[in-house]
Amino acid sequence: MADKNGFFDLSKTTLSRRTALKGLAAGAGLALAPGFVRYSQAQSSAPIKIGFQLHRTGIGAAYGRWYDKTSAAAVKAINDAGGINGRKVELVIEDDGTDPARGAEVVGKFATQHKTDIVFGTLFSHVVIGSAPAAGENKIPYFVVSEGHHVASTKLNRYVFQPGITDVKSQIQSMAPWIAANAGKKVTQIFPDFAFGYDHRDYLPPALKAQGADVIAQIAIPPTESSFTKYFPQIPAETEVIYHVMVGPAVLTFVKELGEFYGSQRPQLFGFMDSLEAVDINSPGLEFLDGSHFWEGSPRYAQADDSAAQKAYRAAVGIDDNGAAVGDPKDISTASHMFGCWETLYVVKKAMEDAGYKGPEDRAKLVEATEALKEFAEGPEHPQGPKSFNGKIHQCFGIQNISKVEGGKLKVVHKTKIEDGLYEPEGDYTTQAL
Amino acid sequence: MRDASPAKTYALHVGVIALLFVLNFILPDYHQGLFARIMALAVFATGYNLLFGYVGLLSLGHAMFFSAGLYGAGLTVYHLGWGVPEAFVAGVACGALLALVIGLLALRTSGVAFMIVTMMFAQVFYLLILYFAAWTGGDQGLVIQQASRVISIGGASLDLTNPAVRYMSALALFSVVLLVTLAVVRSRFGRVLVAIRENEERTKMLGYDTVANKLAAVVTSGAICAASGAAYALLFGYIGSSFASVQYSILPLLWVLLGGAATTLGPLVGTLFMYYVTDITSGFTSAYLLIVGVALILLVLFAPKGILGSIRQRWLGWLP
Numbered sequence: 235m236a237d238k239n240g241f242f243d244l245s246k247t248t249l250s251r252r253t254a255l256k257g258l259a260a261g262a263g264l265a266l267a268p269g270f271v272r273y274s275q276a277q278s279s280a281p282i283k284i285g286f287q288l289h290r291t292g293i294g295a296a297y298g299r300w301y302d303k304t305s306a307a308a309v310k311a312i313n314d315a316g317g318i319n320g321r322k323v324e325l326v327i328e329d330d331g332t333d334p335a336r337g338a339e340v341v342g343k344f345a346t347q348h349k350t351d352i353v354f355g356t357l358f359s360h361v362v363i364g365s366a367p368a369a370g371e372n373k374i375p376y377f378v379v380s381e382g383h384h385v386a387s388t389k390l391n392r393y394v395f396q397p398g399i400t401d402v403k404s405q406i407q408s409m410a411p412w413i414a415a416n417a418g419k420k421v422t423q424i425f426p427d428f429a430f431g432y433d434h435r436d437y438l439p440p441a442l443k444a445q446g447a448d449v450i451a452q453i454a455i456p457p458t459e460s461s462f463t464k465y466f467p468q469i470p471a472e473t474e475v476i477y478h479v480m481v482g483p484a485v486l487t488f489v490k491e492l493g494e495f496y497g498s499q500r501p502q503l504f505g506f507m508d509s510l511e512a513v514d515i516n517s518p519g520l521e522f523l524d525g526s527h528f529w530e531g532s533p534r535y536a537q538a539d540d541s542a543a544q545k546a547y548r549a550a551v552g553i554d555d556n557g558a559a560v561g562d563p564k565d566i567s568t569a570s571h572m573f574g575c576w577e578t579l580y581v582v583k584k585a586m587e588d589a590g591y592k593g594p595e596d597r598a599k600l601v602e603a604t605e606a607l608k609e610f611a612e613g614p615e616h617p618q619g620p621k622s623f624n625g626k627i628h629q630c631f632g633i634q635n636i637s638k639v640e641g642g643k644l645k646v647v648h649k650t651k652i653e654d655g656l657y658e659p660e661g662d663y664t665t666q667a668l
Numbered sequence: 669m670r671d672a673s674p675a676k677t678y679a680l681h682v683g684v685i686a687l688l689f690v691l692n693f694i695l696p697d698y699h700q701g702l703f704a705r706i707m708a709l710a711v712f713a714t715g716y717n718l719l720f721g722y723v724g725l726l727s728l729g730h731a732m733f734f735s736a737g738l739y740g741a742g743l744t745v746y747h748l749g750w751g752v753p754e755a756f757v758a759g760v761a762c763g764a765l766l767a768l769v770i771g772l773l774a775l776r777t778s779g780v781a782f783m784i785v786t787m788m789f790a791q792v793f794y795l796l797i798l799y800f801a802a803w804t805g806g807d808q809g810l811v812i813q814q815a816s817r818v819i820s821i822g823g824a825s826l827d828l829t830n831p832a833v834r835y836m837s838a839l840a841l842f843s844v845v846l847l848v849t850l851a852v853v854r855s856r857f858g859r860v861l862v863a864i865r866e867n868e869e870r871t872k873m874l875g876y877d878t879v880a881n882k883l884a885a886v887v888t889s890g891a892i893c894a895a896s897g898a899a900y901a902l903l904f905g906y907i908g909s910s911f912a913s914v915q916y917s918i919l920p921l922l923w924v925l926l927g928g929a930a931t932t933l934g935p936l937v938g939t940l941f942m943y944y945v946t947d948i949t950s951g952f953t954s955a956y957l958l959i960v961g962v963a964l965i966l967l968v969l970f971a972p973k974g975i976l977g978s979i980r981q982r983w984l985g986w987l988p
Contacts, residue, residue, distance in 0.1 A: 290954045329950050334809060334908050339705065339947075347698035359808045360908050367811055367905030371829045382808070390811060428798055429808040457798070 281324035282317070282586070284309075284579075285344030285374075287355040287365065292332025293482075294358045296512040297568050301355060301379065302327070303559075304572040307550045308579040311614075318583045319591060326350055334364020341365045345372035351594060352377060352582065357571060359384055359429060366390040373668070375600055377582055379574035381405070381531070383433060386629035388661025392668060395604055395628045398578030399531065399571065400621075402430075404655035406437040408634045409504070409529055412648050414445035417502040417527065418474025421447060424465070425479045427454035430508070434479050455480065462488050466495045475502045478509070485509045486519045493522030507531070507637075511568040516642045523639050527647070530635040531570035532618045533557075535643045547576060547617035556643070573618045580615035581607065581623075581630075598668040604628075605664055622652055626662040631655050674854070677988050681850055684933060685843045692835045700835055702947065706939050707838040708899045709919075711845045713927070713935030715892030716920035721930035722853055723885045724865030725778075729786030730893055731916035732770070732793035735909075736763040737894030739797070739804060742907035745816050747803065752819045752828065756898045763894020764887055766793075771886030775879060787917065794912040809908025817902055834903050841899050842936070845892055850932050852888070853988055861885055862930075893920075926967060928974030932988050937975050 286305060289298030309323050317323055326348050330337040337356065344350040345368075352375045356362055359382035366384075369376035370391035377395050378385065383403040385396040413421065421442060425431030431454060439449040451470050455462060462484075469476065480488045492500075503526035515523070515534075533540075534557030536548065551572070552560045559565035581604070589596055589603035605625030612620040621632040631652050637644040688707065695703060712734050719725050740762030741755040750758065774785045797804045804810070819826040826833050852858050860881050863871040872878050901907050910916075920935075927938025945963055949956035971978040980987040 291957065329954060329956075334906060334910055338904060338906065339702065342701045343698055343947075346701060347696070360910060363805075363809050363811055364906045364908055364910075367814070367829075370814060371905075384808065391814070429801060429806045432801060432806070458795075 279321065281322040282319075282591075283324050283326050283348065283350040284582070285341075285348055285350035285353040285355075286325045286327045287330050287337060287340050287344070287353055287361075288327050289332045289357060289361070290327070290329035292330075294332035294356075294361075297357050297571065298329075298332075300512070300568040300572045301357065301575050304551050304575040305355070305579060307552070308576040311550055312579065312583055318586050323579075323583075330356060330361055330365070332358055332361060334360045337361040337365035338368040341368040341374070341376065342372060345369075345374045349594065350374075351591070351597075352600070354378075354578065354582065355575070356380065362394075363390070366394050369393045373597060374594075375597055375604070377578050379571065379578050381571060381574070386624075386627045386660065388627055388659075388663055392601060392628075392663045392666040395581075397581040397604065397607065397610075397621075397623055397628070397630045398576070399574030399630070400632050400634070400655060401629055402433045403437050403657060404629075404631055405506075405529060405531075405634055406434060407441045407657060408650040408654040409636070410438065410441035410445050410447070411654060412636050412650070413475060413477070413504055414442060414447035416648075417504055419447040420450045420470075420472055420474045421477050422451040422453065422469050422473040422475070422501075423449055423477045423479075424453045424455065424469075426481060427456050430481060431455075431479060434477070434506075438477065449477075460484055460487065461491065463491045463495060466492065473501050475504055476500075477504050479506045481509050485513070486517060489522050490519040493519075496522075503527070505529070507534070507570040511570060512566050514564070514566050515639060515644065524642075526639055528637050528639070528644060529570075530637045530644065530646070532573040533635055533637060533644065533646050534567065534569040535637075535645070537646050541612070541617065543612065543614045543617040546614055547573070551576070577610070577616050577618060577621075581610065584610075584615075601668060619649075620652065622656075624659060626664055627659045628663055676986065677850070677854075680987075681846060681932065684936070685839070685846070688839050688842070692832060692839070697831065700831055702943065704831070704835045704838040704903065705900075706943050707835075707842040707936070708896055708903060709923075709943075710936040710939040711842055711899065712893050712896035713920045713923040713939050714842075714845050714849055714932075715889045715894075715896060717924045717929060717931075717935045718849060718852070718861075718892065719885055719889040720921065720924055721934070722858060722861045722865060723882060725882065725885070726783050726921070727774075727786040728783045728914070728917050728921075729770070729774075729788075729790030729793075730889075730920055731912050731914065732790040733763045733767055733890040733893035734897040734900075734916055734920075735793065735797070735912035736766045736890075737897030737899075738901045738907050738911050739897075740894065741898035742810065742812055742901035743803065745812050745902070746810050746907075749816075752817060752902055756895075756902060759898025759901070760891055760895045763897065764891040766894075767887045767890020768883070770890070771883045775882050775886065787914065790912070790914065790917055794909060794914075797909045797912050805908065807909045809906055809910075812901060812905045812907065814905065817905060828903055829905070837903060838899065841895060845895065846932065846936075849892075850988060853932060857881070857884070922964065924974070926964070926974055928977030928980070931974070931976040931980060934974055934976040941975065 313322050328340040330340050341353050344353045354377045357380050362378045362380045363384050370393050375393050379399050381399050383401045385394055386401045425434050453465050453468050506529045536555035553567045554560050557567050557569050585604040589599040591600050607623045610616045610621040619633040621630045623630045634650040635646045636648040638647045716730050737759035741759030744750040744755045744758045770789050777785050798806050814829045817828040860876050864878050868878050923938035924935055926941055928934030949959045
């Protein structure tokens with residue numbers, strides 16, 4: 235069609251024939267270069283290839299960086315000890331951009347181009363949920379470290395597992411007895427008005443009810459909000475505990491404004507460490523959190539009673555006593571989640587050994603061997619603590635930590651039991667065909 | 669446009685479709701899967717191009733039409749257990765209806781105001797998806813199970829999760845949309861749309877109802893984008909709010925600008941180009957979006973009419 239007025243001509247610059255040809259040649263070269271290389275099938279002596287779906291860019295990048303470090307450390311430890319079934323392990327990394335559509339493409343890329351044995355990694359729920367169909371269709375086991383309830387909900391498929399980190403429903407349920415007994419019986423929840431917040435909105439009230447406590451108000455804050463003061467008058471005066479799970483950059487403003495609202499007379503505060511992962515607890519504005527309590531998956535700060543396994547894990551991953559990168563105190567880790575990468579890789583090792591895994595033709599065997607796992611003992615392979623595994627819902631259950639902010643550090647004051655987080659299974663993946 | 673015989677034009681388009689058909693048997697597995705995605709999304713770009721390229725209306729809200737199709741198809745399967753064909757039709761109908769309503773309101777504006785109004789409506793649509801998370805799955809989204817993505821016709825069944833079936837389904841949709849678009853832009857209606865783009869006042873003066881024509885273009889564009897969304901949900905099994913975010917309003921604009929606005933094959937070329945630049949460069953650096961950005965800037969500087977637009981300008985004046 236004619237474009238007489240140059241509607242689309244953004245610069246009016248004309249294109250020379252030579253320039254266009256150069257561009258076309260470069261484009262063709264780019265298209266034909268590495269992407270089209272066919273990858274040969276792994277031989278039995280070749281490394282076991284683990285496709286690592288990583289949040290290298292996008293909103294999950296801070297988590298991704300530490301997931302990368304932890305996984306590299308775990309693979310080094312596994313390889314130093316002889317690998318899996320006598321074969322070295324190799325991580326093949328692809329960035330999912332913290333985007334569900336790209337996540338699914340990456341899973342497909344691992345299965346059909348890199349020909350990895352399994353896919354592993356990734357945290358954000360929407361990426362896991364978006365990628366799960368690709369894993370099921372390619373029949374490639376997909377081990378996630380996401381903490382979402384989506385795996386255990388049995389709404390995904392038989393190829394998706396979460397054996398190295400507990401799910402959020404279990405975590406919330408585990409917190410209720412301690413909150414009711416130690417913090418207060420009248421709880422007001424403040425949470426972001428999207429899925430992460432809804433888990434807390436839906437699972438906390440029944441868990442507290444069972445402990446004789448009540449959620450007396452639920453305040454959902456829209457994700458677009460950048461100031462929170464106007465929501466605080468909605469907090470009932472009789473509130474004994476504020477349960478907060480705000481996440482993202484707004485958390486600093488949230489805490490600061492909550493401090494200005496209450497001054498020195500405040501109810502008890504209980505939060506989830508997800509709010510402050512990779513954020514220094516001593517950042518300006520967070521002083522108001524002093525004396526408050528947090529859920530922690532694995533403690534950020536070294537504790538006096540840390541096990542030898544915990545100490546070895548921290549050293550291998552490269553975090554100091556304050557949970558920051560060794561040599562860079564400002565680089566705060568995502569300690570509450572990243573241990574899941576370490577533990578998941580050891581679960582993969584165990585399951586591959588149990589299955590006598592040799593190559594992609596044994597993927598179904600690997601799925602069944604993983605489903606047959608029952609318990610993981612605390613130790614170098616599971617430094618966060620002991621876990622049980624439910625093969626029907628592909629989810630592990632473990633202990634949780636409750637830590638108090640004291641003198642600019644987090645000190646563990648209570649560890650829950652595995653039983654505190656157990657719930658009735660919502661389905662059974664093992665009935666699905668492989 | 670230097671007019672070409674219809675045979676030449678149709679031969680080119682049928683040739684492209686035939687090439688895509690043959691590629692199904694040649695491409696390695698990964699690229700076969702990627703091409704299926706690209707063709708499904710090229711439909712989205714084609715729908716966008718109809719409005720942006722031919723009518724000159726720059727919308728920043730087309731994610732809502734794409735996601736109307738995505739959710740229209742996905743939710744009817746997920747909650748109501750509908751079959752694939754009915755769900756696809758529901759998705760397209762949702763997009764067309766939404767486009768009619770949005771068109772009636774947004775076409776009261778033009779230029780920058782049209783961009784802002786469409787973007788605002790898309791943002792409302794996005795927030796509604798989050799608000800009704802109990803049904804939509806919100807930001808986490810929902811999985812359409814494999815068993816629900818099978819078309820049963822008589823005794824036979826087509827499993828959309830099979831790579832070849834998926835590829836052919838995406839190709840079928842793309843082919844239909846491509847040929848329909850070609851027919852539209854060559855039709856009297858298409859020429860009126862271009863006339864509106866070039867000089868709306870003069871077109872009006874010549875006796876054409878420009879508002880009705882623009883509305884028809886918005887609805888057609890919305891329906892095509894919804895078809896892309898519906899296909900995406902059914903072919904790839906995931907629906908989520910990220911597909912309704914502003915990013916998915918910008919993407920078709922970029923694909924179209926890259927491939928060549930107001931060219932029928934430009935949307936496919938642009939989508940293909942951007943997908944492969946992203947895919948290949950992400951293997952070398954985490955700063956791949958920077959490379960994509962540089963590629964876009966270079967294109968704007970040296971080929972401002974996009975790839976096919978520049979080719980048409982220089983060599984193939986008859987390209988539709």
